Amino acid sequence: MDGSAQTTPGDDSAAGGTDPATELFVAHRNLLFTVAYEMLGSAADAEDVLQETWLRWVGVDLGVVRDHRAYLVRITTRQALDRLRALGRRRESYVGPWLPEPLLTAPDVAEDVELADSVSMAMLLVLETLAPVERAVFVLHEVFGLDHAEIAEAVDKTPAAVRQIAYRARSHIAARRPRGAVSAAETRSALTAFQRAVDTGDLRNLLDILAPDVVLLTDGGGVVRAAATPVVGSGPVAEVLGRIAGAAVLRPARINGHPALIIELDGKADTVVAMRIDEGLITGLYAVRNPAKLARLDRETSLRR
Secondary structure: OOHHHOOOOOOOOOOOOOOHHHHHHHHHHHHHHHHHHHHHOOHHHHHHHHHHHHHHHOOOOHHHOOOHHHHHHHHHHHHHHHHHHHHHHHHOOOOOOOOOOOOEEOHHHHHOHHHHHHHOHHHHHHHOOOOHHHHHHHHHHHHOOOOHHHHHHHHOOOHHHHHHHHHHHHHHHHOOOOOOOOOHHHHHHHHHHHHHHHHHOOHHHHHHHEEEEEEEEEEOOOOOOOOOOOEEOHHHHHHHHHOOOOOOEEEEEEEOOEEEEEEEEOOEEEEEEEEEEEOOEEEEEEEEOOHHHHOOOOOOEOOOO
């Protein structure tokens, strides 16, 4: 199913109804999209999951559902798990590094620090290292605050099993997530220095803000030019970035709740650059160039917990 061709109640192109099922779905739509997006790293796939959730939801007898929010999250989680397993096989043949689909987000996402952290490009890449059920359990428990019993119903496990999975997932994430909390001011400062260095082509200034072991990942999806493998090290990364100096317009934006840059060529978005910062230095740069992943940059996406 192609998410770009589907609509569900509450999206930009679908007219909402007045029946209880539609009203409940619309009320929770942004939450359900956020759950699906955090599990999949793709807005297009998340929209497909919402379409499947809606089709199942309209057949539910609301009179026997005690907690509508939990029930909708359960349906969404199961659909997302099915899609995540299928995507895992598809991504094995993806051309070059795979990066999450970047979303232009409103300021209120950044104000919810835990939500912004959970949807950052760096965290979504860490979540990619979890097995599907581990990812679902971690997202539902740590981000959305569901208890083990609620999650057990969503992932078809016992509460005891979910508790063990949650422990393993937390340990796995803790070993791989950014080493310390980074304030929005620190990120903006690094981003400004980065933009200035790229704008001027001053490689010395670039080297000052890049960690020695910085990694640049570029996602072209086999459609546009991009490095087929990670670029590692401050020197090689600075050299790559120096090539775009003066050739494009760099526009600050808020991507996935964090400051980032949109590189424009001929007035159109060509690349989104997000970053990971550890101890004041840029340790990760994520450049999304795949045109299919830049389709939503013309509007803000609402994310909710």
